[in-house]
Amino acid sequence: xxxxxxxxxxxxxxxxxxxxxxxxxxxxxxxxxxxxxxxxxxxxxxxxxxxxxxxxxxxxxxxxxxxxxxxxxxxxxxxxxxxxxxxxxxxxxxxxxxxxxxxxxxxxxxxxxxxxxxxxxxxxxxxxxxxxxxxxxxxxxxxxxxxxxxxxxxxxxxxxxxxxxxxxxxxxxxxxxxxxxxxxxxxxxxxxxxxxxxxxxxxxxxxxxxxxxxxxxxxxxxxxxxxxxxxxxxxxxxxxxxxxxxxxxxxxxxxxxxxxxxxxxxxxxxxxxxxxxxxxxxxxxxxxxxxxxxxxxxxxxxxxxxxxxxxxxxxxxxxxxxxxxxxxxxxxxxxxxxxxxxxxxx
Amino acid sequence: xxxxxxxxxxxxxxxxxxxxxxxxxxxxxxxxxxxxxxxxxxxxxxxxxxxxxxxxxxxxxxxxxxxxxxxxxxxxxxxxxxxxxxxxxxxxxxxxxxxxxxxxxxxxxxxxxxxxxxxxxxxxxxxxxxxxxxxxxxxxxxxxxxxxxxxxxxxxxxxxxxxxxxxxxxxxxxxxxxxxxxxxxxxxxxxxxxxxxxxxxxxxxxxxxxxxxxxxxxxxxxxxxxxxxxxxxxxxxxxxxxxxxxxxxxxxxxxxxxxxxxxxxxxxxxxxxxxxxxxxxxxxxxxxxxxxxxxxxxxxxxxxxxxxxxxxxxxxxxxxxxxxxxxxxxxxxxxxxxxxxxxxxx
Numbered sequence: 053x054x055x056x057x058x059x060x061x062x063x064x065x066x067x068x069x070x071x072x073x074x075x076x077x078x079x080x081x082x083x084x085x086x087x088x089x090x091x092x093x094x095x096x097x098x099x100x101x102x103x104x105x106x107x108x109x110x111x112x113x114x115x116x117x118x119x120x121x122x123x124x125x126x127x128x129x130x131x132x133x134x135x136x137x138x139x140x141x142x143x144x145x146x147x148x149x150x151x152x153x154x155x156x157x158x159x160x161x162x163x164x165x166x167x168x169x170x171x172x173x174x175x176x177x178x179x180x181x182x183x184x185x186x187x188x189x190x191x192x193x194x195x196x197x198x199x200x201x202x203x204x205x206x207x208x209x210x211x212x213x214x215x216x217x218x219x220x221x222x223x224x225x226x227x228x229x230x231x232x233x234x235x236x237x238x239x240x241x242x243x244x245x246x247x248x249x250x251x252x253x254x255x256x257x258x259x260x261x262x263x264x265x266x267x268x269x270x271x272x273x274x275x276x277x278x279x280x281x282x283x284x285x286x287x288x289x290x291x292x293x294x295x296x297x298x299x300x301x302x303x304x305x306x307x308x309x310x311x312x313x314x315x316x317x318x319x320x321x322x323x324x325x326x327x328x329x330x331x332x333x334x335x336x337x338x339x340x341x342x343x344x345x346x347x348x349x350x351x352x353x354x355x356x357x358x359x360x361x362x363x364x365x366x367x368x369x370x371x372x373x374x375x376x377x378x379x380x381x382x383x384x385x386x387x388x389x390x391x392x393x394x395x396x397x398x
Numbered sequence: 399x400x401x402x403x404x405x406x407x408x409x410x411x412x413x414x415x416x417x418x419x420x421x422x423x424x425x426x427x428x429x430x431x432x433x434x435x436x437x438x439x440x441x442x443x444x445x446x447x448x449x450x451x452x453x454x455x456x457x458x459x460x461x462x463x464x465x466x467x468x469x470x471x472x473x474x475x476x477x478x479x480x481x482x483x484x485x486x487x488x489x490x491x492x493x494x495x496x497x498x499x500x501x502x503x504x505x506x507x508x509x510x511x512x513x514x515x516x517x518x519x520x521x522x523x524x525x526x527x528x529x530x531x532x533x534x535x536x537x538x539x540x541x542x543x544x545x546x547x548x549x550x551x552x553x554x555x556x557x558x559x560x561x562x563x564x565x566x567x568x569x570x571x572x573x574x575x576x577x578x579x580x581x582x583x584x585x586x587x588x589x590x591x592x593x594x595x596x597x598x599x600x601x602x603x604x605x606x607x608x609x610x611x612x613x614x615x616x617x618x619x620x621x622x623x624x625x626x627x628x629x630x631x632x633x634x635x636x637x638x639x640x641x642x643x644x645x646x647x648x649x650x651x652x653x654x655x656x657x658x659x660x661x662x663x664x665x666x667x668x669x670x671x672x673x674x675x676x677x678x679x680x681x682x683x684x685x686x687x688x689x690x691x692x693x694x695x696x697x698x699x700x701x702x703x704x705x706x707x708x709x710x711x712x713x714x715x716x717x718x719x720x721x722x723x724x725x726x727x728x729x730x731x732x733x734x735x736x737x738x739x740x741x742x743x744x
Contacts (some may be wrong), residue, residue, distance in 0.1 A: 091572060106742035135688075136399060137516055137686050138486065138514065138515050138516035138686055139485045139486065139514065139515040139516070140486040140515035140517040140518065141515065141516025141517060141683075141686045142508070143686075143687070143688055145688070156609040158715065163726060164495070164510050168484065168485065169484050169485040169486035169487065169515050169517075169518075170484035170485070170486045170519060171486040171487060171515075171517055171518065171519040171680070172451025172486065172515075172517065173516060173517040175687055175688070177688055198648070199647075200645075204597060210706070211706065211708050213707075213708050213709060213710065214703065214706040214707040214708040215707030216706040216707060217706070218702055218706045224642075226439055226641075226645050228645075228648050228652075236644070236648070238644075238645075240637075240638045240641055242476065244629070266611065284477030288635045288636075288638050288639075289635025289636075289638065289639055290634075290635075291586075291712070292586045292634050293634075293635055293637065293638070294641070295572075295584040295586055295712050296570075296642075298582070298584075298699070298703070298712075299546075299572050299574075299584075301695055301699055302544070302574050302695075302699065305695070306574075306685050306687075306692050306695035306696055306699065307682065307684055307692060308688065309687055309688030309689035310703070312695075312698075312699060314702060330580060334517070334680065336519060336653065337487075337678055338652070338653055340483050340484055340487045340492070341521055341652075341653050341654060341655055342481075342489055342521070342523055342654065343655035346652050346653060347647075347656075348663055349651070350648055351654065352658075353644070353647055353648065354566055356658070357557055357564060357644070357654075360556070360557065360560040360561060360562040360563070360564045361559075361561030361562060362557050362559050362560040363559060363562040365557065366637070366644075372707075381502075385422045391437075391558060393544045
């Protein structure tokens with residue numbers, strides 16, 4: 053789950069509807085070298101995050117996308133190669149392109165296999181994931197399926213008990229259908245804080261809570277700039293979060309044929325921002341389960357969670373903000389909108 | 399991963415070899431009403447935990463097994479019903495028996511499906527899991543497979559942001575093969591501490607670290623007795639551990655047709671100790687992955703983890719203690735051994 057600080061300081065706000073923002077972002081992507089298909093997929097993803105108030109993965113990310121495309125590090129024209137390996141196993145070689153078009157290319161086959169076999173796995177390799185992970189799993193839940201995904205990133209997290217960074221922020225995202233309402237969705241970095249939130253805090257000149265990271269000497273710090281400039285993050289939850297981060301490396305890299313978070317070297321591509329790794333998705337069809345009332349049962353779990361005093365579920369804030377954006381439009385401050393238009397060449 | 403405090407205070411130690419301990423435990427189980435098959439499966443599991451130094455799930459658990467069998471809460475004679483649902487989906491109705499015999503009954507079919515489909519899921523319901531979870535996943539890794547399992551338990555954990563307990567300790571266990579050595583295995587409660595470790599601390603009169611639990615009034619406490627007597631545990635890692643615990647409820651209960659941790663009521667069975675819930679296992683065949691060198695890659699990950707200063711991996715202590723027990727026998731203090739013999743009627 054990502055935090056949702058306000059993105060910038062200007063008080064002048066402009067509102068765009070979703071389609072207008074998607075169109076603007078598509079122009080930016082195409083202008084910086086992606087195919088129309090890739091531009092469409094990335095624009096929908098990024099505008100969706102902005103619409104849902106997940107600002108650390110919304111238009112805040114666009115300069116990073118442009119920078120990495122300009123560096124030649126990622127292939128914005130890549131055409132994913134889908135391989136049908138077994139009745140429950142799909143592989144995709146993303147061709148040094150982005151992960152989202154690879155998922156889009158394999159998605160139909162993955163759903164078909166999950167419905168037939170009861171479970172199916174999608175192993176994406178040779179891919180760059182620069183977005184939130186929940187948009188990859190949430191749509192499966194709207195189709196009545198349960199989805200779990202992991203993606204590894206780039207060395208910036210010190211394994212619990214070690215001295216120096218090795219793992220990526222390595223998020224885990226999960227989505228499950230719920231009767232009579234929005235699905236249950238969460239997306240959590242296995243680092244103590246998401247990298248995007250460190251960047252936002254640095255931009256705003258804010259301190260982080262304790263226990264989030266270390267400086268370049270390996271000493272604990274609350275300064276986001278010290279973490280970004282040669283420092284590193286810590287895993288969440290001590291040895292347990294660290295074990296889960298290790299699991300993400302094994303599933304997203306070793307099991308896909310993608311790079312571990314420490315295996316790629318972008319030093320010949322100044323401006324490169326996107327981790328060149330892998331991603332795993334597991335999709336389960338709960339209609340194969342005994343009782344078959346999965347969505348009713350998840351609704352009952354949520355009811356019970358509220359009955360013990362829980363105010364807000366993971367994902368609630370996003371679903372609330374989505375409804376608001378759909379009614380009122382997506383608010384961007386004037387400077388941000390001007391920057392986006394400049395990148396789009398308009 | 400379970401902690402491994404010493405079990406009792408007597409200094410007199412007796413050593414048994416593994417087979418002798420298994421035989422003793424089998425006698426105890428049969429004498430308290432299980433079938434020979436169930437006794438064998440549970441004895442191997444429990445003796446294996448003791449052999450590996452996982453004392454909170456070793457013979458420490460035997461009085462609990464006896465108590466729950468005597469209460470009539472669990473059926474020690476249950477014969478699991480295996481259902482072949484789809485090419486990647488196996489269900490088992492454990493018939494109000496223990497989960498381990500249900501896994502044993504379905505294991506061959508599960509492995510066959512995982513090797514054919516690339517991935518397979520086993521959904522166990524109507525089952526009681528009173529053991530460590532790593533013994534359920536580790537054997538798959540020795541066969542070259544990757545395994546992930548979750549099991550829900552009984553209401554004793556307060557969801558992050560709530561006032562009162564709802565979730566169980568809800569562990570997640572993972573195992574993956576590694577070339578030229580023991581597999582990578584971890585088993586972590588999504589509670590801040592495992593229930594067995596709270597019981598051991600209470601027995602030894604020790605305090606717990608802060609942040610593990612609350613008393614019966616919902617106030618933070620370091621007294622294990624206050625947690626056990628009307629109090630509750632907290633999730634590990636704040637909202638992230640809590641989200642994972644929620645996921646375990648959905649996967650282990652809603653997706654299997656088993657009970658949520660809050661759904662069963664044992665008040666008519668005084669002495670009942672075992673949660674009557676469900677368990678999910680996902681098994682993946684990494685030979686279907688691109689590159690196919692999974693075990694070599696996991697070996698490389700471990701090498702890199704050591705190179706950044708990690709001294710010990712999850713599972714290392716167990717594998718070390720296992721080797722030691724195999725060489726020297728399993729040490730039990732005199733009182734513990736006498737108690738076990740009495741329960742066995744010898």
